[in-house]
Amino acid sequence: MLSAHLTYLIKAQEPVADLSRLAEHLPYEWIEHAVRATGTASLRRRRLPAEQVVWLVIALAMYRHWSISEVLDGLDLALPSEDAPFVSKSAVTQARQRIGEAPLAWLFGRTARAWTRQDAARHAFKGLSLWAMDGTTLRTADSPANREHFGAQGYASGRVASYPQVRAVTLTAIPTHLIADINFGRYDTNEMVYAKGLLPQIPEDSLTVFDKGFLAAEILCGLTMGGHNRHFLIPAKSNSRWEVISGTADDATVRMRVSPQARKKCPALPEFWNARAIRTIDARGRERVLLTSLGDRRRFKPADILACYERRWQIETSYCELKQSMLGAELTLRSRTVEGVYQEIWGALIAYNLIRREIASAAWEAKLEPTDISFVRALHTIQHEMMWAALTPAYAKLPACLKRLRERLKSLPNEKRPGRTCDRVVKSRPHRYTVRFLKKNLN
Template sequence: MLSNPLHATTEFVPLGGLDRLAEHLPTAWIEEALSATGTASIRRRRLPAEQVVWLVIALALYRGQSMPEVLASLDPALPSASDRPVSKSAVTQARQRLGAAPMQSLFNQTARAWCAQDAERHAWKGLSLWAMDGTTFRAPDSADDCLVRMRVSPQARAKSPELPEPWTARAVRMVCASGKQRTLLTSLLDRRRYKAEALAECYRRRWEIETSYRELKQSMLGEALTLRSQQPEGVEQEIWGALIAYNLVSLEMAKAAIQAKVEPTDLSFLRALHILQHEMIWAVGMAPGKLPAHLLRLR
């Protein structure tokens, strides 16, 4: 509860129970994001910017709990000499001071670093896989695997003059899970290295991004119709926090998958989220020296 006294400390430490996730998100990264956006805490506050970052991330991890319950579960150590409770207005003001820019900066920084981890293990034929969600275009039927030439629009060439007038692509016909035939366009023209069957199988992995959206919005945020924040800056800040929280859970799943010698997609996101939520609450009362060994066994 917000009325519970929060113990004081003179140095920043990760929020209680977040030790496992804090291994992936060093304090130095948070400080760098705050410094780069000019939002670092210059003077001692009861809610320093570093801990507000973790609080915003925790809002996504504990989506089904109120703000007082989130603070009570995390039991943050605040740099204050008094045992006065942290009021709701103090939390609101702290989030307003933080803004959205540090969360966006931290997301970009962590996304680059985490993508580089174990990149070779998750590569496909030596290539990194990236997904972009967008729209589709209908094309005339052609051979199952052929080259096509498409005209680049004047609008596209005006924005990017280096684009050629015609664009050569490879069209591979495939059958999707629903049984419908679709045409996959790709710039990978080497048929010997990138066989049509392998491309079709790789394309099916593109739908994993839809699974990620469902995990983020339904499993983690509980299909909530609205976010907590009411101000535009707070909404943007909360979204960046949710994205970082989702990536933290996914990263821990990837690490566990490596040890289990399975694919991360073979693991249940909802189960992993519940385990981390319960363990973070339970870990508050555990001796710090026992945490690493216990959390390692969870994997």
């Protein structure tokens, strides 16, 4: 079974540099600590103890088009038993319900902190680590519990979306696409609320790029005032107003007033806040004004700041990798219960970060950027190697298997065509069935 292979590797005495392995990034001890810290450790011997269920939830995200039984049997995650060679579906459901979401949430936090810290210095921008913050949504199964807890999008016509939705805001490392932290929950909760909760997690000596929807003094001032050398970069809205203090029309220091409503909500906010306004022309010839707290004009040139903002779209790519590539563009998540949805999302985030962690390590060894390696092909390679590891009876063969995994990842560069651009457009979903219109009888 996979966890036993990982446990063997952790206890092995070979130097870490000689083995490229998944357990290097997700040690089995972390999983054991997660179930102990959250009080979900199994008290008696089971076919599916808590540690195995954690791995099962993570694997369900990597093998999205497989049923739970196929994932369980294919990766040999259940402990062996002569009396019952197969685990029933009800037993798997009960096992997931026993551990809940807490161990997965704890494990995500532990792994995200460790993995993002490894690359902070490698991909810094003039001494600052690069981050992006944005929001996304996930559809859940249309069960009464999910609809009541998460809610759904409402339309001007009065209609409500067909499926409940989870709203989420993530903090993502731009160079590696690793998700450092996330806040998610009800759909009707404003993204600003989720974003405000992520501010304490942004490290010092950093630059965070925001979407213009987060242009608010509470967010941006909260970022700069709440830590040392933490900076923001965000495009101005068409209705943004300010007073020019110094500089030129293309690169000026401006002062903006904080609204009385914002100061009433957060008394710590100042009456005015300053920013640097840079007027630029992007690659498509559109004029844009970028607001930033990077005030040193000699160190941070307008062209450098524009290049940083263009990299903001990496967070959109990470959403595509997570929702489209890894989760298979499925209409909804698997779970029909609220706690199951939370558990599934935490497992998917760990799985995504585990793949991205392997890609970053392979890229570092091959002297490439992490974004130069194809995520889809890396996912398929890791899926294949996990299956191979589960079917290999001899533990001694696994180090060579996982070393081969790293070598394969280094040979999977993205084939980017020079000069190719893909406009962001929204296309209507085609109707699956014919729409029948009934004519009224006018006679």
